Amino acid sequence: MNIIKDYIFEENKLNFNKIEDIIAESSGPSIDLSDLYMQYTTVESWTCEDGIVKSGSQHIDSGYGIRSISNEKTGFSYGNNFNFDEIMKAAKLSKSIIKSNSSQTLNLKEYSDFEKLYISESPLASVTDDQKVNFLREINKYIKGKDKRVEQVIINLSSSFDSIFVANSLGTYSFDDRPLVRFNVMVILKSGDRVERGSAGGGGRYTYPMLLDTKRPYELADEAIRIADVNLTSKPCKAGNTTVVLGSGWPGVLLHEAVGHGLEGDFNRKKTSNFSDLIGQKVASDLCTVIDDGTIKDRRGSLSIDDEGTPTAKNTLIENGILKGYMQDLMNAKLMDVKPTGNGRRESYAHLPMPRMTNTYMLGGTSEADEIIESVKDGIYAVNFSGGQVDITSGQFVFTASEAYKIESGKVTNAIKGMTLIGNGPDVLKKVSMVANDMKLDDGVGTCGKEGQSVPVGVGQPTLKIDDITVGGTEV
Amino acid sequence: MSATFHETTDKLKNIIDGLDNKREYEFHFNSADGADVTSRFGDVENIQYHNDESLTVTCIDGKRKGVASTNNLSDESIKLTIDKSKTIASYLETDEHQGLAKDNLINQLNIDCDINFPKTFSSDQLIDMTVECEKAALDYDKRINNSEGSEYGYSQSNNLILNSHGAVGSYSSTSYTLSCVVIAEENGLKERDYAYTTRRNFEQTESAQAIGKLSAKKVISRLGAKSISTRKCPVILTPELSVGLFSSFLSAINGNNIYKKNSFLAEYLNKQVFASHINITEKPDIKEGLGTKPFDSEGVKTSEKHIIEGGVLNTFLLDTYSASQLKSKSTGNSGYTNILIESSKKMLNDLIESVDEGILVTEMMGSGANMLTGDYSRGAFGYLIEKGKISYPVTNFTIASNMIDMFKNIEEIGNDYYMNSKIKCGSVMINDMTIGGN
Numbered sequence: 050m051n052i053i054k055d056y057i058f059e060e061n062k063l064n065f066n067k068i069e070d071i072i073a074e075s076s077g078p079s080i081d082l083s084d085l086y087m088q089y090t091t092v093e094s095w096t097c098e099d100g101i102v103k104s105g106s107q108h109i110d111s112g113y114g115i116r117s118i119s120n121e122k123t124g125f126s127y128g129n130n131f132n133f134d135e136i137m138k139a140a141k142l143s144k145s146i147i148k149s150n151s152s153q154t155l156n157l158k159e160y161s162d163f164e165k166l167y168i169s170e171s172p173l174a175s176v177t178d179d180q181k182v183n184f185l186r187e188i189n190k191y192i193k194g195k196d197k198r199v200e201q202v203i204i205n206l207s208s209s210f211d212s213i214f215v216a217n218s219l220g221t222y223s224f225d226d227r228p229l230v231r232f233n234v235m236v237i238l239k240s241g242d243r244v245e246r247g248s249a250g251g252g253g254r255y256t257y258p259m260l261l262d263t264k265r266p267y268e269l270a271d272e273a274i275r276i277a278d279v280n281l282t283s284k285p286c287k288a289g290n291t292t293v294v295l296g297s298g299w300p301g302v303l304l305h306e307a308v309g310h311g312l313e314g315d316f317n318r319k320k321t322s323n324f325s326d327l328i329g330q331k332v333a334s335d336l337c338t339v340i341d342d343g344t345i346k347d348r349r350g351s352l353s354i355d356d357e358g359t360p361t362a363k364n365t366l367i368e369n370g371i372l373k374g375y376m377q378d379l380m381n382a383k384l385m386d387v388k389p390t391g392n393g394r395r396e397s398y399a400h401l402p403m404p405r406m407t408n409t410y411m412l413g414g415t416s417e418a419d420e421i422i423e424s425v426k427d428g429i430y431a432v433n434f435s436g437g438q439v440d441i442t443s444g445q446f447v448f449t450a451s452e453a454y455k456i457e458s459g460k461v462t463n464a465i466k467g468m469t470l471i472g473n474g475p476d477v478l479k480k481v482s483m484v485a486n487d488m489k490l491d492d493g494v495g496t497c498g499k500e501g502q503s504v505p506v507g508v509g510q511p512t513l514k515i516d517d518i519t520v521g522g523t524e525v
Numbered sequence: 526m527s528a529t530f531h532e533t534t535d536k537l538k539n540i541i542d543g544l545d546n547k548r549e550y551e552f553h554f555n556s557a558d559g560a561d562v563t564s565r566f567g568d569v570e571n572i573q574y575h576n577d578e579s580l581t582v583t584c585i586d587g588k589r590k591g592v593a594s595t596n597n598l599s600d601e602s603i604k605l606t607i608d609k610s611k612t613i614a615s616y617l618e619t620d621e622h623q624g625l626a627k628d629n630l631i632n633q634l635n636i637d638c639d640i641n642f643p644k645t646f647s648s649d650q651l652i653d654m655t656v657e658c659e660k661a662a663l664d665y666d667k668r669i670n671n672s673e674g675s676e677y678g679y680s681q682s683n684n685l686i687l688n689s690h691g692a693v694g695s696y697s698s699t700s701y702t703l704s705c706v707v708i709a710e711e712n713g714l715k716e717r718d719y720a721y722t723t724r725r726n727f728e729q730t731e732s733a734q735a736i737g738k739l740s741a742k743k744v745i746s747r748l749g750a751k752s753i754s755t756r757k758c759p760v761i762l763t764p765e766l767s768v769g770l771f772s773s774f775l776s777a778i779n780g781n782n783i784y785k786k787n788s789f790l791a792e793y794l795n796k797q798v799f800a801s802h803i804n805i806t807e808k809p810d811i812k813e814g815l816g817t818k819p820f821d822s823e824g825v826k827t828s829e830k831h832i833i834e835g836g837v838l839n840t841f842l843l844d845t846y847s848a849s850q851l852k853s854k855s856t857g858n859s860g861y862t863n864i865l866i867e868s869s870k871k872m873l874n875d876l877i878e879s880v881d882e883g884i885l886v887t888e889m890m891g892s893g894a895n896m897l898t899g900d901y902s903r904g905a906f907g908y909l910i911e912k913g914k915i916s917y918p919v920t921n922f923t924i925a926s927n928m929i930d931m932f933k934n935i936e937e938i939g940n941d942y943y944m945n946s947k948i949k950c951g952s953v954m955i956n957d958m959t960i961g962g963n
Contacts, residue, residue, distance in 0.1 A: 098785070099620075101618045101619075101620050102617055102618045103589075103590070103617060103618065103620040103623070104590060104592070104617070105590075105591055105592070105613040105614075105616065105617055106591070106592035106593065106594070106613065107592075107593045107594075107609050107613060108593070108594040108595075109593075109594070109595045109596070109597070109602075109606075110579075110595075110596050111596065111597060112596065121565070121568075121570055122568070122569060122570055122571070123570065123571045123572075124571075124572050125571065125572065125573040125574070126573070126574040127574070127575070127576070128576050129576075129577070129578065129596045129597060139574075142574055143574075145572075145648070146569065146572050146648075178612070178613070178616040179616060181616075182616055182617065182618070186618075200786055201785055201786055201787065203785070237786065237787065237897065244786070244897060244898070245897070245898065246787075246897050286902075288755045288923065288925065288959055288960070288961025288962075289755045289961060289962070289963070290963045319565075319671070319673065320671060321671055321673055321708055321715075321717065323715065399575070399577065401571070401573065435892060436891065436892035437891055437892070438890045438891050438892070438904075439890075440717065440890070442708055442715045442716065442717035443714070443715060443716055443717070443920075445890070445904070445906075445920065445921065446890075446904075447890035447891030447893075447903065447904030447923075448891060449891050449892055449893040449902060449903075466898075466900060467893070467895070467900040467901070467902045467925060468902065469891060469893050469902040469903060469904060469923045469925070469961070471890075471891075471904040471921060471922065471923050471961075472921070473921070519921055519922065519923065519961060519962065519963060520923075520961060521893075521902045521903070521904070521922070521923020521924070521925050521959075521961035522902060522923075522925055522959065522961060523900075523902070523925045523926060523927070523959045524959070525755055525756065525757055525959060
């Protein structure tokens with residue numbers, strides 16, 4: 050069931066004829082595209098802290114956004130009240146960016162023939178509230194029993210169910226229901242006078258049983274303890290240039306920041322990206338093939354259709370080092386005269402769509418991970434990162450490691466703390482000198498921010514070696 | 526349906542008064558409307574109209590706390606939201622520290638605290654301001670060859686708190702923001718930079734010309750940046766970056782991080798945290814202040830407090846829950862208001878002149894401030910200082926230390942106050958930071 054179709058339409062006496070009237074009102078001869086996006090989202094969150102399941106919350110957010118695009122101009126208005134007259138007013142307002150009153154009539158057809166990549170069911174109702182609370186208590190007990198040095202445990206279980214409807218002046222409308230589950234655990238360990246934190250999490254587009262009925266939550270709890278334990282013995286990191294080996298999976302966040310954002314269509318249409326005008330050119334070492342794939346079943350970054358109603362796709366961004374294409378939404382695809390790629394995403398009805406990543410990863414190579422470590426005389430092995438940022442114009446990026454080790458004479462030795470990587474996206478990609486055959490996607494916890502809008506994403510990569518990158522730390 | 530803020534206030538007051546008295550309830554209602562306009566290369570690119578409202582209901586049932594929210598303010602939806610908060614509470618476990626604010630509660634509606642300066646604009650007026658701002662930037666230097674445009678935004682918001690112990694409070698505020706982002710290119714290398722102004726009162730915002738020019742000056746000065754070698758030296762953080770450092774400090778003394786032991790300052794109450802010349806004061810009632818608030822987000826009256834005196838930490842920032850955990854009382858700090866960092870009354874130039882070899886840092890990237898250990902390691906952009914003078918822009922380096930050391934090593938704070946934040950402070954000079962370069 051879709052809440053927009055079965056509840057919002059009903060309650061507000063909306064039907065497809067009225068939706069056609071709204072789209073007609075927001076479009077016209079000088080309007081290239083107009084669309085109406087309706088959304089009903091329910092989010093819940095349960096947290097266990099100090100051994101007590103002490104907080105729970107549920108938030109409902111619903112509303113619509115309507116926009117009119119003419120060439121490079123966009124008018125946009127949104128509201129919470131689904132009353133037909135209110136939406137018509139918003140349609141007029143969004144079109145007021147073009148000083149023209151004429152509108153056009155149109156016939157909308159449903160587009161529903163896309164592949165459904167996740168279950169159309171709310172995670173919130175997939176188990177009882179009692180079961181959620183008991184699950185958190187059980188994980189808490191497990192962690193406390195596992196390690197005596199545990200000072201603090203915070204466990205969070207959250208989910209959302211997002212029902213959307215999108216109709217546009219190209220003549221189609223679609224519905225999509227999007228479940229999303231996330232589990233997180235944070236552990237603080239104390240040993241002597243040192244305290245360190247470890248965290249881990251996982252999730253995806255499914256209902257609770259797909260996570261709760263597996264061993265996964267216990268593995269993630271073990272992982273959080275392991276990371277905190279490693280950090281308890283970590284030593285300060287030496288600043289300067291060195292060779293860095295990135296682990297598989299989550300370190301793909303570096304690829305997301307250093308390369309992914311620079312390949313989003315809006316930045317390249319405006320030529321503000323470091324990758325502007327470089328299609329067909331060599332931007333990375335031969336070993337690098339980078340994909341953005343919104344079609345992987347049940348993944349956090351996946352979508353059956355994007356927020357403009359375009360089916361998502363598996364798009365090759367870089368192939369053997371050659372730049373193949375950018376990620377596009379409808380507006381930027383039209384302005385750049387290319388096809389939309391299914392990357393038009395928005396945080397909510399109250400935000401404008403723009404080109405965004407889905408699941409972005411690098412394909413595996415032919416080396417073995419061990420062989421890569423053994424090839425490094427003196428360097429760093431970074432396996433977990435806590436966050437990063439990029440300036441897409443200069444290509445400059447920065448990452449902070451939450452788990453990293455020294456490599457000495459081909460062997461991984463002591464853990465290091467406070468390590469930051471800094472570099473330039475295209476430069477670093479050219480310095481990728483070995484790629485392993487162990488490509489892995491992350492556990493499903495990524496959230497990407499762009500121009501104040503957050504969307505869930507996935508990242509991934511194989512183990513790989515970067516020759517000569519700048520590392521920050523406290524030791525000289 | 527779009528009822529005014531006053532009508533909604535009356536409706537919610539009636540509802541909360543009619544609820545059972547076995548449980549405690551808190552209603553928090555916010556509404557805001559406004560518009561944003563972006564222009565690029567002299568023509569309007571986006572016009573966005575905003576209109577938001579949201580109600581959050583907190584229910585405490587026998588020391589168990591449930592929270593539910595909605596943005597649909599129909600009678601039925603409000604009832605469902607209250608019921609949901611009760612249901613959630615009933616599934617939770619008892620936590621002896623749960624409870625709504627009881628003491629020092631606000632009891633006044635429509636409080637005027639000099640932060641509400643409504644003004645209406647036509648969309649053409651907004652477009653004109655952004656076009657003028659971007660033009661000032663584009664005309665500044667030929668090397669500025671691209672733009673992400675100039676944006677103008679304004680909004681008016683209304684804030685209401687009600688709780689079953691008698692908290693009743695509301696106020697309204699406005700904000701006006703103008704920004705400009707431009708790109709310059711030299712020898713095939715591109716740089717971007719921005720400038721912005723944000724104020725409560727439109728009359729106090731900096732002019733479109735000034736913001737355009739400032740963004741242009743900043744981006745041009747970045748061209749020709751070189752790398753730098755690894756070293757230890759003093760750094761000067763611009764006021765904008767100093768705000769970030771002090772906001773990490775405020776987060777480290779937030780009661781919720783203290784009782785969770787998730788703070789490097791957990792054991793520092795009444796101890797020396799900063800050098801002895803540093804004083805930090807919270808002032809909730811500054812006219813036109815970006816952080817000015819008559820009550821915190823639980824309805825507790827805000828008050829002036831000396832957080833740091835002579836470098837010593839006098840108080841943590843406590844809300845009702847963390848105060849109970851720490852066996853203390855709420856300081857009216859479910860959130861904080863205006864924070865004033867006293868300066869040593871020197872100009873930025875004086876600070877630069879006092880440095881023999883160091884770096885003026887103007888931009889930091891990445892999230893490398895660890896609140897648990899205080900470890901600090903971030904990517905940076907800036908200008909090399911040699912013999913008391915700026916010599917050239919430097920890039921691709923990191924600055925690192927531990928915040929405990931950084932706070933103690935703050936040698937000077939300039940009087941070049943940053944006006945775009947509720948944290949008011951100037952440039953900060955910190956000795957002995959590690960620079961990671963090539």
